[in-house]
Amino acid sequence: MTDVLATPWPTVGLSDWLLGEPAHPIDDLVVDIDPTTRLLPTRTPIDLDQVSGERVAILHRWMRDTSAIVLVDAGTGPPAEALLEIADRNLIVTRPCYLALMKGVRSGLKPDGVVLVNEPSRSLNTSSVEQCLSAPIVATIDVHPSVARSVDAGLLTGGHAHITRTTAAITRPEPNRTAVDRWRDLDERRHSPDVDYGMRWRTASSGDEWRVSWNRGSGALYATNRDESVIEGLGTFTTESGVTTALPEWGTHHQDPNGLDWIRQQVEPATITPEFPGPALR
Known part of the structure; x- marks a missing residue:
């Protein structure tokens, strides 16, 4: 399967693997973002009560031995305690949405940082998000209508040339609007x-x-x-x-x-x- 960024996507996600699916090599589950960054995606929320301790130990050894930065997608909701114990940092990805923030507070999660998906129409500011989650915002992803337009028009599936032009517009600093x-x-x-x-x-x-x-x-x-x-x-x-x-x-x-x-x-x-x-x- 290929996602909208024309990146091959594994058929087995981290959640499947942790729960005891056939023991694929971890490298088969990984999406290479760039030469120094790798993503371990999950396809479904991880069942906290059924995580295989043996698989977590294998994952820990693999992460320790790899030279790249590994981003582990822990799914929605509180991540498994076993994953938190082996992680160097625990980040939560959220929007400046009252309901999303309340869900984060009620989860009891204590993140090290927040990745904010910033929507211009929201009334909550960055200070409100940081105060609510008791964690600093370490990165901001601005929502831009050109992304939705490009996805709808199929312009993100044609290769990395299109991706570069689109993401350049998304990440353009404020002075170069x-x-x-x-x-x-x-x-x-x-x-x-x-x-x-x-x-x-x-x-x-x-x-x-x-x-x-x-x-x-x-x-x-x-x-x-x-x-x-x-x-x-x-x-x-x-x-x-x-x-x-x-x-x-x-x-x-x-x-x-x-x-x-x-x-x-x-x-x-x-x-x-x-x-x-x-x-x-x-």
């Missing part, structure tokens, strides 16, 4: 959800692939390249049906070499030009 981020900040309405009309539009003037989206809040139809470093305003529509009418059977043009040029021709006579500072915001 994308052109789309800055465009949204110019008008609060633009923070509304988008309706996507394909992510692989091409044009004769560029070798890049473009996403075309209609913003529900502002009515703007725009195009942006893969890393969202350039945004082009195409027009303004008051309703989604207006876009559909202007772009009849757009799916048949999606893979055309000049598909984006076709959109420009279609929308130019039918729309109001949106307020963009120039043809592209860089």
Whole structure:
């Protein structure tokens, strides 16, 4: 099996192996993240009462002898005590969600650190998370809509070139926010959800692939390249049906070499030009 990052995924997880499934070599269970980091995934929650002590001892010896950093996925809920005893650090992955944090508190778990999956729409801040779990935040993963878009469009399964471009946008530091981020900040309405009309539009003037989206809040139809470093305003529509009418059977043009040029021709006579500072915001 292969996951969305085009990484081969083992058929047996850590939970299966600890509970006495056929004794696969541990190396067969591992997902190599990079040359120095390895992941031991689990497919199901680990039953705390049925963990094999012999298997834990084998796991401990294997982890001690490997030179790489090993991340053990202990599943959801409190990890098995046997796993905690052999771990150098115990980290909890959570969101700034009241219900998730309350579940963490009630579990009695005392983590060494927190990996925070940060959602911009949440009202709880990092201090609240640290105070609630009595542990420092050691890493933050920002939720970005481009990830969901890329997964839905199948752009994360084509190899590591796509992965690199996508994750670069996710991990980009605040001073280097994308052109789309800055465009949204110019008008609060633009923070509304988008309706996507394909992510692989091409044009004769560029070798890049473009996403075309209609913003529900502002009515703007725009195009942006893969890393969202350039945004082009195409027009303004008051309703989604207006876009559909202007772009009849757009799916048949999606893979055309000049598909984006076709959109420009279609929308130019039918729309109001949106307020963009120039043809592209860089």
